[in-house]
Amino acid sequence: MEERTSESIGFILLTHTKPLQIYRLINKLNRMFNYPVIVCHHDFSICDLSVDSLSKNIFLVRPHIQTEWAGFTLVEATVKALELMYELPDAPDWFVLLSGGDYPIKTAKQILDDLGSNSYDAYIQHEKITYETYRYDIRESMVWQKNSYQRYCTKSFVFNLSKKYCAQLNLEIRFEHPLLTKPFLPFSSKLACFSGSQWFCANRKAAEYIIDFHSQKNALTLYYSKLKYTDESYFQTILANAPYLRLQNDRRRYIDWSNGGSHPKTLLMEDLPNLLASSAHFARKFDIDIDSNILDELDTITS
Template identity: 80%
Template sequence: MQNQIDQSIGFILLTHTKPLQIYRLINTLNRMFNYPVIVCHHDFDKCELSVDALSKNVLLVRPHIKTEWAGFGLVEATIQSLQLMYKTINPPDWFVLLSGADYPIKSAKQILDELASNPYDAYIQYEQITYDIYKQDLQPNMLWLKNSYQRYCTKSFSFHYSKKYFSQLNLEIRLEHPFLTKLFLPFSKKLACFSGSQWFCANRKAAEYIINFHSQKNPVTLYYEKLKYTDESYFQTILANAPDLRLKNDRRRYIDWSTGGPHPKILLMEDLSNLLVSSAHFARKFDIDIDSNILDELDRITS
């Protein structure tokens, strides 16, 4: 790696499938960043991963947490990975949160130069979630803001009643207005709710703030532990409310949602030109079983 900037970087990997793709990502990060600290949380309940195949700079979170899509286990896995990373002898100045389906699309020099030359403590997508936005008519690509309000800022009560010889009655009441929900939620004028993409990068100051905040088991943490899709709001809410952190509202990730549905498009060779003109550092999702040629080309470009 030809880079003279006095900045170190580490990587947190949340993985659960496709071991060969995980090994390839780790090998690429090792080549590009000269064997950085890599902390991997792998869900061994979902697939095996050979520990012997990992380089010595890779630390595994043990015991692993059983994770599920949209579950709070993803948050816990990230927190434990951060704790492990920042207990090392030489913790990195920056960390990047990746999945096993991510891959770098810029050179190590470009990534480190940008992190070192800007005043930000974190690159993360974050949007404030408010009742006013919830009630607006939004464009289709912004409907996720309405979903976020319903997920994090409403309160539901379910009633189930059944009696012999009578039909069963199921009733759900959802409180939406802040005046009605304020007794049940941790949010206030001093602590707003934020939401955005799960994937982000941040410096040591932000990492330590997250670790300390989470360890306090405050009302925010206790609230999110009971919710779904917390990986898209928990870290945003922590960082965006931090008084001394400077955030860039940009996750530096290329993600194509043009296919619709809950998962982004699998990136192929046809997407290469878009990747190269993007300001993102990493992209997702890739699948070596569908198209490994694009990874070969990215290796050539970023080397």
């Protein structure tokens, strides 16, 4: 078991499936970090999770939120978990947001030393989303930013047109230029849109900023509450516009998107060399029903 350092760390888990894998992740974090604060938001509407055997350092968000993929409910579940964590008397200096499919790929000492040796408040992927990139950048590597602009920075109007003897027609008009979208969006010269990976880690200062911002009845929260894919922009926009927070544009997470599609590659034993060569602290995603051997190997390496 790793010795505790001056920096304390806690974990927020967003889970909804594969209870055995959730238990394994919790047990691993307990062994590595000497029973840290772990706040778990589990969606019991998707699958059950036996909580009677969980250790006392595990706190469950009650009542849970029925979450949906890419929905604002994921944001709400994360904020509720943050609120619970930072109400505790022994709230940690740092938190790491994890899913049930994540697993550590570095030792506790390496992770804590890395967090404690830098002056950043958060490690989060955050790319500024601009009209110039959306309209004029022809690089294939910018496709993700272009998609983000369309998701968060355009405004569509749909008109249902029907006549007595004609089929119904759906007409969509989309405003894209900032001069046209300005009346409908919360963004401005003082509040830019950012986007990035859902998974990040941050310190208490950043956590309290998120909690305070979200609790206010502000235009940004109201706007994102009606969108899809908000988990990939809401926290990024809040933190990247915060005046006194220092961000590192690095999620400290190994994720392989080489297969294409909307979900990352499931990591196997063949991926182990790439994991070990990475500077990331955690990797995703794993599946014990497909390959549990890689988790066994990581247990040995990170013990």
